[in-house]
Amino acid sequence: MEDERSFSDICGGRLALQRRYYSPSCREFCLSCPRLSLRSLTAVTCTVWLAAYGLFTLCENSMILSAAIFITLLGLLGYLHFVKIDQETLLIIDSLGIQMTSSYASGKESTTFIEMDKVKDIVINEAIYMQKVIYYLCILLKDPVEPHGISQVVPVFQSAKPRLDCLIEVYRSCQEILAHQKATSTSP
Amino acid sequence: MVLKAFFPTCCVSADSGLLVGRWVPEHSSAVVLAVLHFPFIPVQVKQLLAQVRQASQVGVAVLGTWCHCRQEPEESLGRFLEGLGAVFPHEPWLQLCRERGGTFWSCEVTHQQAPAAPSAPGEDQVMLIFYDQRQVLLSQLHPPTVLPDRQAGATPASTGGLAAVFDTVARSEVLFRSDRFDEGPVRLSHWQSEGVEASILAELARRASGPVCLLLASLLSLVSAVGACRVFKLWPLSFVGSKLSTCEQLRHRLEHLTLIFSMRKAENSAQLMRKVNMLASVLLDVALGLTLLSWLHGRSRIGHLADALVPVADHVAEELQHLLQWLMGAPAGLKMNRALDQVLGRFFLYHIHLWISYIHLMSPFVEHILWHVGLSACLGLTVALSLLSDIIALLTFHIYCFYVYGARWAVPSSLRKPQSPGCSSGMGEGAALGRPWAWGPADARRAGPSPQLFIGTLLFTILLFLLPTTALYYLVFTLLRLLVVAVQGLIHLLVDLINSLPLYSLGLRLCRPYRLAAGVKFRVLQHEAGRPLRLLMQINPLPYSRVMHTYRLPSCGCHPKDSWGALCRKLFFGELIYPWRQRGDKQD
Numbered sequence: 001m002e003d004e005r006s007f008s009d010i011c012g013g014r015l016a017l018q019r020r021y022y023s024p025s026c027r028e029f030c031l032s033c034p035r036l037s038l039r040s041l042t043a044v045t046c047t048v049w050l051a052a053y054g055l056f057t058l059c060e061n062s063m064i065l066s067a068a069i070f071i072t073l074l075g076l077l078g079y080l081h082f083v084k085i086d087q088e089t090l091l092i093i094d095s096l097g098i099q100m101t102s103s104y105a106s107g108k109e110s111t112t113f114i115e116m117d118k119v120k121d122i123v124i125n126e127a128i129y130m131q132k133v134i135y136y137l138c139i140l141l142k143d144p145v146e147p148h149g150i151s152q153v154v155p156v157f158q159s160a161k162p163r164l165d166c167l168i169e170v171y172r173s174c175q176e177i178l179a180h181q182k183a184t185s186t187s188p
Numbered sequence: 189m190v191l192k193a194f195f196p197t198c199c200v201s202a203d204s205g206l207l208v209g210r211w212v213p214e215h216s217s218a219v220v221l222a223v224l225h226f227p228f229i230p231v232q233v234k235q236l237l238a239q240v241r242q243a244s245q246v247g248v249a250v251l252g253t254w255c256h257c258r259q260e261p262e263e264s265l266g267r268f269l270e271g272l273g274a275v276f277p278h279e280p281w282l283q284l285c286r287e288r289g290g291t292f293w294s295c296e297v298t299h300q301q302a303p304a305a306p307s308a309p310g311e312d313q314v315m316l317i318f319y320d321q322r323q324v325l326l327s328q329l330h331p332p333t334v335l336p337d338r339q340a341g342a343t344p345a346s347t348g349g350l351a352a353v354f355d356t357v358a359r360s361e362v363l364f365r366s367d368r369f370d371e372g373p374v375r376l377s378h379w380q381s382e383g384v385e386a387s388i389l390a391e392l393a394r395r396a397s398g399p400v401c402l403l404l405a406s407l408l409s410l411v412s413a414v415g416a417c418r419v420f421k422l423w424p425l426s427f428v429g430s431k432l433s434t435c436e437q438l439r440h441r442l443e444h445l446t447l448i449f450s451m452r453k454a455e456n457s458a459q460l461m462r463k464v465n466m467l468a469s470v471l472l473d474v475a476l477g478l479t480l481l482s483w484l485h486g487r488s489r490i491g492h493l494a495d496a497l498v499p500v501a502d503h504v505a506e507e508l509q510h511l512l513q514w515l516m517g518a519p520a521g522l523k524m525n526r527a528l529d530q531v532l533g534r535f536f537l538y539h540i541h542l543w544i545s546y547i548h549l550m551s552p553f554v555e556h557i558l559w560h561v562g563l564s565a566c567l568g569l570t571v572a573l574s575l576l577s578d579i580i581a582l583l584t585f586h587i588y589c590f591y592v593y594g595a596r597w598a599v600p601s602s603l604r605k606p607q608s609p610g611c612s613s614g615m616g617e618g619a620a621l622g623r624p625w626a627w628g629p630a631d632a633r634r635a636g637p638s639p640q641l642f643i644g645t646l647l648f649t650i651l652l653f654l655l656p657t658t659a660l661y662y663l664v665f666t667l668l669r670l671l672v673v674a675v676q677g678l679i680h681l682l683v684d685l686i687n688s689l690p691l692y693s694l695g696l697r698l699c700r701p702y703r704l705a706a707g708v709k710f711r712v713l714q715h716e717a718g719r720p721l722r723l724l725m726q727i728n729p730l731p732y733s734r735v736m737h738t739y740r741l742p743s744c745g746c747h748p749k750d751s752w753g754a755l756c757r758k759l760f761f762g763e764l765i766y767p768w769r770q771r772g773d774k775q776d
Contacts, residue, residue, distance in 0.1 A: 020712075022712055022715050022721055023715070023721045025190055025315070025721070026315075026712065026721050028712065091710065091712070093315075093710065093723070094190055095189045095190045095192070095216070095315075096192065096315070096317075096349075096710070096723075099709060099710055101709070111709040111728055112707070112728075113707050113708055113709055113710065113728065115348045115349065115350060117348055117349070118348070181189075184189050184190070185189055
């Protein structure tokens with residue numbers, strides 16, 4: 001079962017949340033971030049080239065112009081490969097674990113998998129981000145030493161940063177699965 | 189809990205048979221290791237499984253049946269398969285079925301005992317997870333989970349389910365030794381069933397490594413014995429040996445080689461990786477050194493270098509003389525004390541004159557020295573670089589002397605605490621004598637102005653007014669010394685890099701990323717309602733930064749002992765700095 005809804009992030013950009021229900025024990029949430037806008041790309045390229053041209057008129061060395069072109073190209077490639085995240089996915093599988101995948105604009109994917117034994121709970125937390133107070137979804141990990149303690153807080157959807165309405169949707173689905181998992185794990 | 193069946197991808201197209209593997213009850217997972225084909229004799233199967241259990245300490249058993257047929261299994265086949273559950277009793281009994289050419293599977297789990305709570309029927313009973321057996325066998329999880337219990341079937345509940353799967357597959361190598369070309373009593377399907385993988389080169393290397401290691405270990409012990417003999421412990425040689433970075437580097441490399449060729453086998457994979465990384469580092473070192481050697485000795489470059497060396501030294505000395513002449517005048521418009529200026533300037537000029545005479549004395553031998561030094565590059569690039577650093581230190585010895593003179597007397601310990609009776613503390617004591625607020629009852633007993641007070645005040649005033657001149661000399665020589673130290677520091681950084689780079693681990697991460705695993709990742713395969721969920725488990729490789737961090741070789745230990753703050757404080761107060769001091773040297 002699959003459905004798609006649109007939400008907005010903390011800055012007002014449009015996000016698309018795709019929910020896939022594979023089975024009662026396996027759900028996937030896919031958040032698509034706004035793409036790289038042509039306007040900002042043109043603005044940055046023009047600024048860099050104007051600065052390079054200004055330096056060129058000062059120094060009369062054409063290497064500056066070629067260097068500016070290389071810097072722009074390499075900078076764009078580096079940005080697409082290391083910085084710009086296109087999609088963030090949360091896959092939650094009952095009795096196996098939670099997997100978070102970030103897909104970059106160049107196609108690279110970076111995945112983290114947390115086993116269900118280590119997960120204590122999934123909560124919505126508040127944080128102060130620059131001048132705003134925002135909500136974010138995070139996974140609490142169990143402390144191996146202390147049974148009621150928390151060893152780590154892993155935030156989810158860090159670069160998409162959706163608003164509370166989107167987070168509540170995801171939170172509700174995850175809690176259903178966690179409750180089911182807790183119920184079946186206590187019974188022999 | 190949902191039952192997780194880990195199924196190897198190599199058995200997906202295997203013929204029908206029995207599922208052989210291990211059941212992990214704590215995580216409700218069944219790890220299928222191989223498929224046993226019909227026809228078989230149950231007694232022989234049980235014997236084989238008992239042998240495997242004893243050899244590998246893994247609780248291998250028959251977990252269920254696998255059916256790969258043209259259409260839905262017929263009644264008779266279905267009953268035959270169920271009957272097998274009585275021959276090989278196992279709780280729970282798995283029945284996997286797949287249509288030939290079809291994508292969807294069906295799974296059934298039968299529990300002999302009635303379940304305590306009724307579980308949801310249908311798709312939620314079983315989850316199928318496909319894994320690549322070869323990759324899981326060869327990979328190693330980071331951080332390594334320690335599984336202390338090696339009894340059959342015992343796993344501490346604190347380890348994760350996935351670590352148990354990796355451990356099971358890794359320890360069941362005994363099961364994978366037979367392939368379908370063997371004339372054994374049973375036919376198994378697993379990742380080696382198309383023929384056991386082996387490499388002639390690896391086997392030859394393994395056979396040859398024994399005697400080679402023995403020979404090299406004895407040679408190295410001979411070298412270490414020579415190095416440890418008493419001649420080297422006597423004062424001049426031990427002092428020189430501790431100061432030169434070449435000796436330190438040679439000692440470091442000798443330690444590495446002794447470890448690589450030692451006759452003890454590596455106990456765990458971390459030690460094995462470290463050994464191989466050291467070997468790779470030594471080989472890279474020697475290769476780079478030989479390249480440098482061939483470059484140096486070709487086209488008489490050594491001759492050119494030797495010819496250029498003496499004029500360069502002359503040029504440096506000339507520049508220093510110009511600098512001193514400038515200091516003896518009015519440097520940067522500052523007014524210096526003429527008499528002291530002349531004295532200090534002439535003193536240092538005489539030193540430079542001595543140094544130039546020394547260089548000119550050495551000039552006929554420079555080419556021979558350089559030729560022999562260049563030969564040392566065959567021991568490794570790091571040795572050549574350390575030698576270069578030592579040569580720079582020797583050639584700029586005069587700058588070091590100037591710095592020491594400047595620090596010791598040109599900045600008398602006006603701000604230093606009087607440490608020992610022997611050390612000069614003219615201004616310190618003078619300052620102490622001249623303090624009016626230290627006047628107390630004991631001082632009041634002393635009648636009249638004492639001679640000590642008079643001399644102390646005089647000394648203090650003179651030294652205070654001479655401070656700008658001496659401080660300027662100190663500043664100039666300290667800057668020169670810092671420049672030399674910076675150059676030496678860069679060379680040491682390069683040497684450290686070559687010493688500690690884990691080349692083999694980085695190469696492994698590049699070419700065989702599944703060998704170094706940070707974890708796993710799952711992908712949901714095509715799913716149909718009513719069928720069990722199918723997932724593909726893949727290895728998530730370790731990022732390069734963690735590879736570097738985990739497998740970094742320990743470096744020489746020649747790191748600066750002071751932090752930046754302590755360094756600035758020492759420079760300001762005129763204490764001597766020894767940036768590359770080794771451990772255990774006594775302080776000056």
